[in-house]
Amino acid sequence: MDPIREPILRVESLTKSYDGFLAVNDVSFDVAPGELKALIGPNGAGKSTCFNMLMGQLKPxxxxxxxxxxAITGLKPRQIWRLGVGRTFQITGTYQSMSVIENVQMALISHHRRIFSVAPYAWKLYRDEAMEFLATVGMEAQADRPCSILAYGDLKRLELAIALTHRPRLLLMDEPTAGMAPSARIELMQLTADIVREQGVSVLFTEHDMDVVFAHAHHIMVLNRGQLIADGDAAAVRANPQVQEVYLGGGTLFKEADHA
Structure with a gap:
């Protein structure tokens, strides 16, 4: 019998209130080691608020x-990051004036706590290690290109490489495919799934593209008006009456094709 594996992330009764308005209301869930888990819901459901509490940007x-x-409740984002939690954002935040590899080098310099002592020769540091992370996301051939001329999908890949530099055990990805072409969305999430499988990283991601969610997520949670209304595998979520009502007014949710 396989040993019981404790969750890498456990959220219990998470709530955020603004002057009586419950943006997130009594949300509880787990993320298992090596799990790729999606958090979906309509606009305004509370997904980003939930993410910001997990990473310390908001206090529950x-x-x-x-x-x-x-327990990491109330810790600052940098403290949570140091413990092994990474994050990517809906809008990329790379340094446009730097090259691709320099962006990754800067993340490595921060990870190695040398941010205040290397300014004159930062470009020399951790280049080989940076190239390894770029290879992980298929960006090594673009290492010396300026970020300012990258396609948006490549910026998303670069952001993923940056998030991996401190070798997180849990990665929070907020709308990772937002603004990308449909084919690029599938490619990025396949890359993420490969990283989960090969490196054992756990990933919790929000997403609006249901093809992306059902093609790659091991489990899916649905948030609506701040409350968690479903948490299960693709078949269970697809058949859930509350989820059907939220998305399509009671119609058939998503196509029935197998997205293995």
Whole structure:
């Protein structure tokens, strides 16, 4: 019998209230080691608010967040990052004046705590290591290109490489395919799924593209008006009456094709 694996992330009764309005209301869930889990819901459902509490950008009104057995509720984002939680954002935040590899080198310099001592020769540091991360996301051939001329899909790949530089055990990805062409969306999430499988990283991501979600997520959670209304595999979520009502007013949710 396989040993029981404790969740890498445990969220209990997470709540965020603004002057009586419950943006997130009593949300509880787990993310298992090596799991690729989606958090979906209509606009305004509370997904980004939930993410911001997990990463420390927002303080919960009540509830707890536990990462790898340690309570992280109330810690600052940098403290949570140091513990092994990474994040990508809906809008990319790379340094446009730098090259692709320089962006990754800067992330490595921060990871190695040398940010205040290397300014004159930063371009020399961690170049080989940076190339390894670029190879992971298929960007090594563009290492010396300026970020300002990259296609948006390549910027998203670069952001993923940057997020991996401190070798997180959990990666939070907020709308990772937003603004990308349909084919590029599938490619990015396939890349993410490969990283989950090969490196054992756990990923929690929000997403509006249902093809992306059902093609790649191991489990899917649905948030609506701040409340979690479903949490299960693709078949269970697709058949859930509340989810059907939220998305299509009671119609058939998503196509029935197998997205293995």
């Amino acid at each position: 009104t009540r509830g707890t967040v536990t990462f790898d057995g340690r």
